[in-house]
Amino acid sequence: MVPRWSLGAPMNDSAVVMRAEDVHKRFGRLEVLKGVSMDVRRGETVCVIGPSGSGKTTFIRCVNHLEKIDAGRIEVNGTLIGYREHKGKLVEDSERSIAKQRTHVGMVFQRFNLFPHKTALENVTEAPVQVLGASKEKASAEALELLARVGLADKCETYPGKLSGGQQQRVAIARALAMKPALMLFDEPTSALDPEVTGEVLSVMEELAHDGMTMIVVTHEMGFARHAADRVVMMDGGVIIEEGTPEHFFVAPSHERTKQFLSKIL
Amino acid sequence: MLAAFEWHILWQRIFHPDHAFALALWRTVYIAVLAQLLGVILGLVAALMRASRLWVLRVLSNAYTLIFRGTPVIVQIFYVYYGANLLLGVTVIPNDVNFGVFQMSGAAFAGILALGINEGAYMREIVRAGIDAIDRGQMEAARSLGMTSGLAMRRIVLPQAARVIVPPLGNEFNNMLKTTSLLAFIGLTELFQDAEIHYSQTFKPVEYFTAVAFWYLVLTTIWSLIQARIERKLGASDRADDIPFRERVYAAWSPVGAWARR
Numbered sequence: 001m002v003p004r005w006s007l008g009a010p011m012n013d014s015a016v017v018m019r020a021e022d023v024h025k026r027f028g029r030l031e032v033l034k035g036v037s038m039d040v041r042r043g044e045t046v047c048v049i050g051p052s053g054s055g056k057t058t059f060i061r062c063v064n065h066l067e068k069i070d071a072g073r074i075e076v077n078g079t080l081i082g083y084r085e086h087k088g089k090l091v092e093d094s095e096r097s098i099a100k101q102r103t104h105v106g107m108v109f110q111r112f113n114l115f116p117h118k119t120a121l122e123n124v125t126e127a128p129v130q131v132l133g134a135s136k137e138k139a140s141a142e143a144l145e146l147l148a149r150v151g152l153a154d155k156c157e158t159y160p161g162k163l164s165g166g167q168q169q170r171v172a173i174a175r176a177l178a179m180k181p182a183l184m185l186f187d188e189p190t191s192a193l194d195p196e197v198t199g200e201v202l203s204v205m206e207e208l209a210h211d212g213m214t215m216i217v218v219t220h221e222m223g224f225a226r227h228a229a230d231r232v233v234m235m236d237g238g239v240i241i242e243e244g245t246p247e248h249f250f251v252a253p254s255h256e257r258t259k260q261f262l263s264k265i266l
Numbered sequence: 267m268l269a270a271f272e273w274h275i276l277w278q279r280i281f282h283p284d285h286a287f288a289l290a291l292w293r294t295v296y297i298a299v300l301a302q303l304l305g306v307i308l309g310l311v312a313a314l315m316r317a318s319r320l321w322v323l324r325v326l327s328n329a330y331t332l333i334f335r336g337t338p339v340i341v342q343i344f345y346v347y348y349g350a351n352l353l354l355g356v357t358v359i360p361n362d363v364n365f366g367v368f369q370m371s372g373a374a375f376a377g378i379l380a381l382g383i384n385e386g387a388y389m390r391e392i393v394r395a396g397i398d399a400i401d402r403g404q405m406e407a408a409r410s411l412g413m414t415s416g417l418a419m420r421r422i423v424l425p426q427a428a429r430v431i432v433p434p435l436g437n438e439f440n441n442m443l444k445t446t447s448l449l450a451f452i453g454l455t456e457l458f459q460d461a462e463i464h465y466s467q468t469f470k471p472v473e474y475f476t477a478v479a480f481w482y483l484v485l486t487t488i489w490s491l492i493q494a495r496i497e498r499k500l501g502a503s504d505r506a507d508d509i510p511f512r513e514r515v516y517a518a519w520s521p522v523g524a525w526a527r528r
Contacts, residue, residue, distance in 0.1 A: 064410055095414055103412035113407035117425050127411035130421060172407075179411060 015041045016078075017183050017214045018063060023072035025058055032058045034238035035072070040183070040216060045209040047225040047246075048218045050235035051261060056218045059235070060185045063216065064105040065098050076104055077182055103131060106176030106184040110191050112168040114160040120147060120171045121156040124178045132179070139178070146174040150204050166197030170204055177208075184208070186217040202228075222266055226250055234258045272473050279461075279477030290460035291481065293370075297377055297449065297456065298442045304382025305442075306435070309389020314419065316394060327390065334387035339380070340448050346380040347373065347452040377449040385442060392434045396427035436493035443485050457481055 018040040025033035032055045040046050048056040061067045063074055065082030073090065074081045081101050083090040093101075115123050124143035128134040134142075147153050150170035160168050169189055176184060186205065190198040202221060206228045209215055219225060225232050226246045233243040234255070242255040250266075253259050279287070315327035334342065350358040363375045400423050408418030450459035461474040468474075 066406055066410065099409070099412050099414045102410055105410075107407075107410040109403060109407060109410075111403055113401070113403035115404065115407070115422055115426075126421065127408075127413065130417060131412040175411070 017042050017044075017076065018216070019075045020059075020063070021073050023059065023062060023074060024070045025055070025062060025067060026070055032238055033062070033069075036235075036238070036240055037072075038233065038240065040214060042214055043212045044230045045213075045215045045217065045228055046231045046233055047229040048216060048233045048235060049220070049222070049225060049261075054235040055238040056235045057187055060107075060187055060216055060218055063183075063185055064102050064107055066107075068092065076101065079104075081105075099131075103127075103179050104182045106179055106181035108169070108172050108176055108184070108186045108189050110188040112160070112165070112172045112192070114168050114172055114175070116160050119157050119159055120152060120163070120174075123160070123171055124175045127175070128178050143174070143178055146177050147171070149177075150174050151200070164197060165193045166200045169193065169201045173201075173204055173208070182214060184213055184215045186215065186219070188218050188220065190219070190221055220265065222250070222262075234261070236261070272470060275468075275470055275473035276477055276480075279474065280480055286455070287460055290456050293374060293454065294443065294446050294456045295485070296370075297374055297381070297446050297454075298439070300378045301381035301385060301446075302439050302442050304378065305385025305389045305438070308383060308386025309391075309393050312386060312390035313393035313397060316390065317397070331387045331390055334384050339384050339445060340451060342384050343377065343380040343448055343452060346383070347376040350376070350379075371454065373449065373452045373454040376452060377446070377454055381442065381445060381449075385438065388438060389435070392431055392438070393427070395434075396429075396431035397423060399430045400426050433493075433497055436489070436496070440486050440489055440493075443489065444482055447482075 016039050018038070020036055020038045023033050023036045024031070034055075036055070036059055038046070048059065050056050058067060062069050063076070063081065065074075068082065073083070079101060080090070080093075082093055082098055084093050084097075092098075114120075115126065118126060121140065121143050124146055125134075125136065125139040128139040128142070129136055144153065144156065147156060150173055152167060152170055152174070155163060155167060155171075160171065163171065173189075189205065190201050193201065198221065202224050205215070205217070205224065209228045217224070217229070229246050231243060232246055232249045234241050234249070234253075234257075236257050242249075242253065242258050248254075249258070250262070253262060283291075312327045312330055315323040318324055318327075347359060359372050359376045359379075361372045363370050363372065397419075404422050404426065405415070405418055408422045409415065413421070446456055447458035449456055450462060453459075455463070457478055461478040465471045465474040
């Protein structure tokens, strides 16, 4: 699959797909993100770990502007997400252009959020047809390919209600991939699954990572972080407290808080 | 004293209705259907306005519901029939409305408008409840795929909300069938007015209005059978989603459609 952006879209720094600079976010009086900065390079898989309430889910929701941010900036492929610059200040963009920006960023949710009134195939073809204006035939052909890729070629005509959690999440991955995004966000994709089916979802994600997809994965699956991540980022209290390679993290973490956290869940 | 009850009048009104009666029955039905249709459209628009980001639309939607749920239908009917042309300064309610093959009196037209607008205020709440019943994650997933909220509403949320909306919608239509009787007060000869004409000539109110009650009961019974069938078909969806919602709605209506095509 060739991501759409690779066909000559302008970029400041060709290797950086996602750049977050000093992102702040508050819900009322609670400051959830207190200045998060992160660069994700093309083909990189970054796992974001940390205790609940550390702001990791909020952060990736900001990356496709499902949440507004209060300060800082987020760029995908050099394009500002959710805002445009006006007289040196950032003002929120129009709904239409935010929607357009989101087509470059795929998202997989903890609770799948498949469309229950549509078959697996229709779930995958919906956005390419309705948003990108693809023909039904072309979208269906590509959707079949994607469903085969996640091991569900035989479930095309099945409604989500008849699929297991693991199967639903794999359809959700196919649905996001159908937009040929430059970046994929995963929000705890296996947290709502039975333990015996997390493996099938994780292996699909691992394969995706090996195929060179750029991914940010919020997860508690340390096994996945160890195998598939190029970089692990530890968040706590709304800031990134440590980042490094999986080897660094799981062998010799430097931060005291990281040691504590890992000792609890490993 | 039951002995004074003239049964033959009742039997005649039930078994040998005259042409004027058939016309009155037909008016009741088409006015109820068209008013309900208008109500659903207005309710949908008002529900979407209520969810808008623009405060003006939200305020308008709220004011609409407040006014039309807060004042009597009969007052609204009079207002539309007598007041629309006067207050707006243009002919909203003509003497006769002619849609080519289909003609109706100004009173019928005013009745459809008034009942439809009133119904819209109630439908807004029903549609809103239907939309609220859909998990927020559906909207988020749609938006994360690059849909605008309008497109997501049309393609993702409303088709699912329809399932929640249909049962109370059925109740509303049952009500609508009976509420059309108020249009007698603006001189429309529908079921109720038809009976009133006869009773004023014969002074046999009980006989004539028993017959009217019977015919309303027939209408609402037919409707409740249709409604039950629709709901059964839709209810099946929660257990098994093998048939798309759209096809299930068609299936639920198929006997009506077959009858109408005959």
